[in-house]
Amino acid sequence: MKESLPQKVSVTAVVDNYLDVFEPSTSLVERAVPGKLKGHLLAGHGLAYLVDISQGESTFCLLMDTGNAFETLKHNMEVMGRTPAEVDALFLSHGHPDHYGGLLGFLEWRGSPLPIYCHPDVFWPKYLMTPRGKVGPWKLEREKIEETGAQLTCATDAQQLREGVFLTGEIPRRTDFEGPMPGAKIIKDGEDMDDPLVDEQALVVNLGEKGLVIISGCSHPGIVNTIQYAQEITGNSRIYAVIGGLHLAQVGEEVLTQTINGIKDCGAQLALTGHCTGFRPHIRMSQELGSTFAISCVGSTATLAA
Ligand SMILES: [Fe+2]
Ligand SMILES: [Fe+2]
Numbered sequence: 001m002k003e004s005l006p007q008k009v010s011v012t013a014v015v016d017n018y019l020d021v022f023e024p025s026t027s028l029v030e031r032a033v034p035g036k037l038k039g040h041l042l043a044g045h046g047l048a049y050l051v052d053i054s055q056g057e058s059t060f061c062l063l064m065d066t067g068n069a070f071e072t073l074k075h076n077m078e079v080m081g082r083t084p085a086e087v088d089a090l091f092l093s094h095g096h097p098d099h100y101g102g103l104l105g106f107l108e109w110r111g112s113p114l115p116i117y118c119h120p121d122v123f124w125p126k127y128l129m130t131p132r133g134k135v136g137p138w139k140l141e142r143e144k145i146e147e148t149g150a151q152l153t154c155a156t157d158a159q160q161l162r163e164g165v166f167l168t169g170e171i172p173r174r175t176d177f178e179g180p181m182p183g184a185k186i187i188k189d190g191e192d193m194d195d196p197l198v199d200e201q202a203l204v205v206n207l208g209e210k211g212l213v214i215i216s217g218c219s220h221p222g223i224v225n226t227i228q229y230a231q232e233i234t235g236n237s238r239i240y241a242v243i244g245g246l247h248l249a250q251v252g253e254e255v256l257t258q259t260i261n262g263i264k265d266c267g268a269q270l271a272l273t274g275h276c277t278g279f280r281p282h283i284r285m286s287q288e289l290g291s292t293f294a295i296s297c298v299g300s301t302a303t304l305a306a
Contacts, residue, residue, distance in 0.1 A: 003056065003162060006206070006306065008053070012082075014050055014063075014067070015047060015102070016043065018274045019298045023295060026291075029272060030302075031297065031299065037079050045069075046098030047093075048064070048067040050086075051215065062161075062165075063089075063106070064091045064203055064217070066100060068097060070106060074105065090117070091116075091167060093200060093201065095122030104148075107150060112149070116150045117153050119154060119155070119201060121198060157170070164205060164208075165203075168226065171226055174225055177258045184197060197221065202219075202226050207240055212239050214239065215243045217245060218275070219244060224258075224266075239266040239268045241270040242272070243272045243302060246259070246273050246277040260285055264289060271294070
């Protein structure tokens with residue numbers, strides 16, 4: 001029997017740079033109420049989302065990224081009453097340590113093999129040349145992951161995990177305003193070079209007539225490129241929600257204007273952004289996207305239903 005499209009997707013921020021218990025809930029985003037949790041949530045550098053997808057009689061839980069540090073991921077999952085056994089598969093958005101830092105710890109904590117999806121370039125050493133100097137290099141150890149028995153699927157092209165649940169694979173850079181990340185470097189076969197970050201991919205859930213829910217880690221390929229490619233691979237032009245880190249802190253006002261216009265024009269009913277989006281971009285998005293904008297905080301859950 002052919003699977004039907006998902007009826008519902010819930011995206012819970014388990015690790016994010018932001019934590020603000022005073023942000024109000026909305027019709028689409030429920031905020032954590034501190035007194036009702038088992039303990040105190042922690043903000044932390046990086047991103048990790050628990051993505052719960054309801055499809056027919058079944059549910060599927062995908063952990064997207066693991067934050068910078070396992071301790072934060074574990075602590076917040078426990079505070080929220082979530083367990084590693086609930087996770088059916090893990091998706092790594094790209095090879096930066098603020099997204100994979102908690103990966104090995106999580107696999108050990110879970111204690112049983114887990115399917116992991118990523119791009120093959122996530123395993124090259126990477127570093128950043130920043131105004132504050134060289135940061136890194138870091139390397140995600142493939143062997144250590146495989147030792148846990150994890151089933152790695154490394155793909156460069158788009159793939160459908162289940163009916164209506166896609167990983168984009170490499171995202172074509174088509175807009176003229178979304179450029180590479182300044183200072184991003186990769187060491188391939190011992191040679192240092194600019195990192196085009198082709199390894200970044202987004203998770204896309206197709207809710208049919210309601211549209212697509214696009215979940216992006218750092219959006220290094222550009223969120224507008226990501227939106228356009230999600231439309232292309234799913235054949236659905238409608239966008240319901242754009243969620244994730246947009247990495248806009250370093251861009252100029254003009255690029256920011258074009259990016260915000262791209263989000264506005266896609267018609268999303270929710271832009272829920274956090275992590276690396278940047279303080280100044282968040283202020284502008286809040287001003288220009290109005291009630292469709294919400295900041296992604298640790299403990300928040302966005303629920304999008306078909
Ligand atoms: Fe990041
Ligand atoms: Fe990144």
